[in-house]
Amino acid sequence: xxxxxxxxxxxxxxxxxxxxxxxxxxxxxxxxxxxxxxxxxxxxxxxxxxxxxxxxxxxxxxxxxxxxxxxxxxxxxxxxxxxxxxxx
Amino acid sequence: xxxxxxxxxxxxxxxxxxxxxxxxxxxxxxxxxxxxxxxxxxxxxxxxxxxxxxxxxxxxxxxxxxxxxxxxxxxxxxxxxxxxxxxxxxxxxxxxxxxxxxxxxxxxxxxxxxxxxxxxxxxxxxxxxxxxxxxxxxxxxxxxxxxxxxxxxxxxxxxxxxxxxxxxxxxxxxxxxxxxxxxxxxxxxxxxxxxxxxxxxxxxxxxxxxxxxxxxxxxxxxxxxxxxxxxxxxxxxxxxxxxxxxxxxxxxxxxxxxxxxxxxxxxxxxxxxxxxxxxxxxxxxxxxxxxxxxxxxxxxxxxxxxxxxxxxxxxxxxxxxxxxxxxxxxxxxxxxxxxxxxxxxxxxxxxxxxxxxxxxxxxxxxxxxxxxxxxxxxxxxxxxxxxxxxxxxxxxxxxxxxxxxxxxxxxxxxxxxxxxxxxxxxxxxxxxxxxxxxxxxxxxxxxxxxxxxxxxxxxxxxxxxxxxxxxxxxxxxxxxxxxxxxxxxxxxxxxxxxxxxxxxxxxxxxxxxxxxxxxxxxxxxxxxxxxxxxxxxxxxxxxxxxxxxxxxxxxxxxxxxxxxxxxxxxxxxxxxxxxxxxxxxxxxxxxxxxxxxxxxxxxxxxxxxxxxxxxxxxxxxxxxxxxxxxxxxxxxxxxxxxxxxxxxxxxxxxxxxxxxxxxxxxxxxxxxxxxxxxxxxxxxxxxxxxxxxxxxxxxxxxxxxxxxxxxx
Numbered sequence: 157x158x159x160x161x162x163x164x165x166x167x168x169x170x171x172x173x174x175x176x177x178x179x180x181x182x183x184x185x186x187x188x189x190x191x192x193x194x195x196x197x198x199x200x201x202x203x204x205x206x207x208x209x210x211x212x213x214x215x216x217x218x219x220x221x222x223x224x225x226x227x228x229x230x231x232x233x234x235x236x237x238x239x240x241x242x243x244x
Numbered sequence: 245x246x247x248x249x250x251x252x253x254x255x256x257x258x259x260x261x262x263x264x265x266x267x268x269x270x271x272x273x274x275x276x277x278x279x280x281x282x283x284x285x286x287x288x289x290x291x292x293x294x295x296x297x298x299x300x301x302x303x304x305x306x307x308x309x310x311x312x313x314x315x316x317x318x319x320x321x322x323x324x325x326x327x328x329x330x331x332x333x334x335x336x337x338x339x340x341x342x343x344x345x346x347x348x349x350x351x352x353x354x355x356x357x358x359x360x361x362x363x364x365x366x367x368x369x370x371x372x373x374x375x376x377x378x379x380x381x382x383x384x385x386x387x388x389x390x391x392x393x394x395x396x397x398x399x400x401x402x403x404x405x406x407x408x409x410x411x412x413x414x415x416x417x418x419x420x421x422x423x424x425x426x427x428x429x430x431x432x433x434x435x436x437x438x439x440x441x442x443x444x445x446x447x448x449x450x451x452x453x454x455x456x457x458x459x460x461x462x463x464x465x466x467x468x469x470x471x472x473x474x475x476x477x478x479x480x481x482x483x484x485x486x487x488x489x490x491x492x493x494x495x496x497x498x499x500x501x502x503x504x505x506x507x508x509x510x511x512x513x514x515x516x517x518x519x520x521x522x523x524x525x526x527x528x529x530x531x532x533x534x535x536x537x538x539x540x541x542x543x544x545x546x547x548x549x550x551x552x553x554x555x556x557x558x559x560x561x562x563x564x565x566x567x568x569x570x571x572x573x574x575x576x577x578x579x580x581x582x583x584x585x586x587x588x589x590x591x592x593x594x595x596x597x598x599x600x601x602x603x604x605x606x607x608x609x610x611x612x613x614x615x616x617x618x619x620x621x622x623x624x625x626x627x628x629x630x631x632x633x634x635x636x637x638x639x640x641x642x643x644x645x646x647x648x649x650x651x652x653x654x655x656x657x658x659x660x661x662x663x664x665x666x667x668x669x670x671x672x673x674x675x676x677x678x679x680x681x682x683x684x685x686x687x688x689x690x691x692x693x694x695x696x697x698x699x700x701x702x703x704x705x706x707x708x709x710x711x712x713x714x715x716x717x718x719x720x721x722x723x724x725x726x727x728x729x730x731x732x733x734x735x736x737x738x739x740x741x742x743x744x745x746x747x748x749x750x751x752x753x754x755x756x757x758x759x760x761x762x763x764x765x766x767x768x769x770x771x772x773x774x775x776x777x778x779x780x781x782x783x784x785x786x787x788x789x790x791x792x793x794x795x796x797x798x799x800x801x802x803x804x805x806x807x808x809x810x811x812x813x814x815x816x817x818x819x820x821x822x823x824x825x826x827x828x829x830x831x832x833x834x835x836x837x838x839x840x841x842x843x844x845x846x847x848x849x850x851x852x853x854x855x856x857x858x859x860x861x862x863x864x865x866x867x868x869x870x871x872x873x874x875x876x877x878x879x880x881x882x883x884x885x886x887x888x889x890x891x892x893x894x895x896x897x898x899x900x901x902x903x904x905x906x907x908x909x910x911x912x913x914x915x916x917x918x919x920x921x922x923x924x925x926x927x928x929x930x931x932x933x934x935x936x937x938x939x940x941x942x943x944x945x946x947x948x949x950x951x952x953x954x955x956x
Binding site: 160161163191192194195196198199200201202205206208209210 | 584587588591593596598710714730780782
């Protein structure tokens, strides 16, 4: 009610719509990964909003990176566990 | 001079003062007249004021030059205009404003009940003592306070009138009358004997409240018409000199949807409430409407039909009157100038997290109680104090403080009572009625038409709420909790080994100490599911979840079960499915119950196939968002409306339509059509789809849970 600026949810929707030609050109398998990037950003809508940045999409990119780093950390942990399991 | 004590039921304006209605301790209805002068104020350019003075000198008013306070501008030189004729103040003001449109007007459109309450320090439905001489009241003294937790109950006599069917669909044949637990029916076949019986009943019972279904939209207009046709005089008012006050129906746009409000019929000397045309009446009933009337100063029949926003505005006016602050006719505060960065910083709502998708065990939900009003009171946020250090208590906190305290006290009493205690329902209704007043108060700080609104104060509240939520999150994380979700004023937290309510006490104390806002434990979930978006299972949605508390109680938000447009049959089966799942004590057991749910669904579909589901349970309700002609591709509701339009029915935007999905040309069958749908024509596939969707919602956790495991 009564907001002047668009919300982060709207911003992400709009940016995604603007990139529809980009997405369309990707292979189907890559499109799934591309959607995953936006899904990652959407998990941090509150944080992107709190960043109060003039260019909120920068914060959205950061959120995508963050999710990626998280995934790497989880995978690293799994690899370590597997190595331990195999060596024992 | 005679002295009488009793309850103040109603106050309304006359051309020479006001009329009061009292229910006396002896059970009598006392109607009194009182002199009552009304003053409004005019400010602005002195030359114009002088002209206005000359213009008004011809009228029956007293004029005076004085100084009064404007909430934002401070002390102002004003012309006080006092009239002994409260009934015609709007006409006087209208004439004056047409002549002098550029002057500022104050205290013009304050309801008479508020002026009376502010001046006499009484309150509606309160105990009072009057001194009278003949039919004129001389003085009135209050014997109670609207903030009393246990007001003396008023022995109201209530007459209930309900037709045997919805008059919009079929012509009723009988009117069921209920009084004092006696019930009988009056035939509506011929108006004359019906009117004679009803008139006799009214005289005999002399009710304080006529409670009806469809009284506003059907019964009262019908009674007035029959009375004219038959020549049988029937005055529904207790005040014989008045006619029934009728107000026209209208559609309006609020909170993102078009709402339809039917015509209204108001009475004098007694109340009329149409249960089918009263806004939030279904939620808190007569007790709630009376509680709101008590604290807001708006009459019961008005309050039952109005939104809580009107109630909170009235309370703010009352605070203003009591503190000698003038109430402007129009809002004068516009948004302050901001740079883009300032705007980006300020223009936020509450903090809404995206929850961690999936099924979680042993999760506590903790809520800040009345967070926004509590922030306004604690941090003195009011349109005139925002951005000022050390300002005296503002108008809004002053209005809210007693309301907040009363609700908290009612809640405390409720939490100590046995749920089967006979007082529970009444107290709950009153607490809910107060809750609604508190809820809308925040919105009115930023609402463009609110008298005492200023967007900056609205923003200050949300900014503070976000800060407090982050503080709460930090406290929880410092203590080793995982914060699964945060939603405006509540948090969902989890920690290995924490499952009893008492395990979370330390956390709650720590949060309360840090933020200074009271916090309560809503409960500990055995398991709770946060849902993913239907479009992409990797995207969480903030307000769709369901779970089972440790005592087996279910809580669900945003799923089909909560939606009014879901047919009852689907809602019932979804609820049954949740009840099956609620048997699970851990997320692991949840998975074991999936086959039981699938069996339940198969059984339900079999019932539908074999015609064992009553058609009523399959009715879908949808709202018309525009006029029927304005639809390019008519929605199912619009198609149903068209079927009824062919039979002469009219529809306005905001009205709800009920229909069945059918295998015919339009795909729908309006529920209100005279001829019933042959159950063989039911579009069963459409209903299967609706059911599958609802069941998928409650079973997805398995899938989403697995997906999540796969991704991480």
